Amino acid sequence: MSNFSIAELSAAEISKLVTSKEVTAREVAEQAISRIDAHEKDIHAFNQITPDMALAAADALDEKIAGGATAVELGPLAGAPVAFKDNMNLVGTNTTCSSKMLESYQSTYTCTAVQHLLDANTLPLGKLNMDEFAFGSSTENSAFGPTKNPWNTDCVPGGSSGGSAAAVAAGMVCATLGSDTGGSIRQPGAFTGTVACKPTYGRVSRYGCVAFASSLDQIGPFTKTVEDNALILNAICGKDDMDATSVEREPEDFTAHLGDDITGMKIALPTDMLETQGLDPEIKASIYEAAEKLAAAGAEIGEISLPHAKYGLSAYYVVGPAEASSNLARFDGIRYGHRVEDAEDVLDLYMRSRAEGFGPETIRRIMIGTYALSAGYYDAYYGKAQKVRTVIKQDFDDAFKDFDIILTPTTPTTSFKFGSKTTDPYAMYLSDVFTVPVNLAGNVGLSIPVGCAKADNMPIGLQLIGDHFQEQKVFHVAHALEDIYKFHSVPANLK
Secondary structure, three states, rough: OOOOOOOOOOHHHHHHHHHHHOHHHHHHHHHHHHHHHHHHHHHHOOOHHHHHHHHHHHHHHHHHHHOOOOOHHHOOOOOOOOEEEEOOOOOEOOOOOOOOOHOOOEOOOHHHHHHHHHHOOEEEEEOOOOHHHHOOOOOOOOOOOOOEEEEEEOOOOOOHHHHHHHHOOOOOOOOEEEEEOOOHHHHHHHOOOEEEEOOOOEEEEOOEEEEOOOOOOEEEEEOOOHHHHHHHHHHHEOOOOOOOOOOOOOOOOOOOOOOOOOOOOOOEOOHHHHOOOOOOOOHHHHHHHHHHHHOOOEEEEEHHHHHHHHHHHHHHHHHHHHHHHHHHHHOOOOOOOOOOOOOOHHHHHHHHHHHHHHOHHHHHHHHHHHHHHHHOHHHHHHHHHHHHHHHHHHHHHHHHHOOOOOEEEOOOOOOOOOOOOOOHHHHHHHOOOOHHHHHHHEEEEEEEEEEEEEOOOOOOOOOEEEOOOHHHHHHHHHHHHHHOOOOOOHHHHHO
């Protein structure tokens, strides 16, 4: 079969072709490499491309198939081309976090979630661009240049996992992993028309992923379809002895209810969040349209209030930077990271290495976080932010006593033009107004595309929020929306 296209096929479909011997894994890898070669110069999704690694994995998979390995033994992702955000370690690659601080750092071990995908017989194509240390909402903060949105290269792909989103949206790979601290999976998913999931906190091990804010970070997948997203989560979740925050639970199949009737599912619209200042009227209208379509499919729609969600950004931009300032203290030019060569003493080495190695947004967040944790201010800022976090979580807990899913916008606007918000950090931070509360509460959240805005023809994403460890319900409703809207995540000009 010589006319297959990885841009038009899902990971599950490609895997079926490979395991049924209609195509070889090497043919898939070669096509992925070719697509990256063709589009990377325009998109800049990758910091490092690993064709040799992908071809080696493909040849190993083809040998297994030739030796009689079955599709069941190889798994439903066998042969799917994948890539990883550049804050996840993978032996044989650099892990840079898109920062000059770690530009030459070579991975000495492999991130658990990445290893799970390698064990699932996927084909690793490389490491993906991001906002430096995951600080940003546009991937404009990368030390190696911005990633562009495949739908319109004048626009940002979102952030911080912009490279992860763009690589899927451009059809260069079938699936990627990103990390989400305040919306860094779901927001770029919305901007690029991809399915993007932040699992429940603790569902996926964070071992091997460079920390931003340890109580908020979570690894999750970008895909073209809901089924692929569920399959990736099947592969990467689970208890890990190397991550004390990972949770041990009975194995679940997140594809179990895909395609099932949604009759009786209770879906809530948070009316106060839908009055958020700056929410694009077309996106607001899409929420009510989606609710009507879900009701027509049998779901029960109701209204709720999440009264403290509006304080989410304020709490997040204390908690996040505070934890980041602590986590990034290790990058000092002494143990590892960028190091000046002509320092006068240890203090000069420390100060100049960090000043040269970190970009402006990273420095801004370290300074905010250090201040919030300093003597005399801890209780006034960090302590109060944690209290706000608790009441936000309680709002969600109360809502999920009566409802299965909460439906919100993923972002207040569609993707914006490069440079339009870089001089106003607060305007940039508002891009995460709908996603941040989910991280603070630790819930599962998924962004699914439901079409393009008439005003700019850029994708619109809606967010489905579920209670802790209720990914099955989220995927169930997401699949119903996917079936209703039949949105194609790869722009027509890139197919």
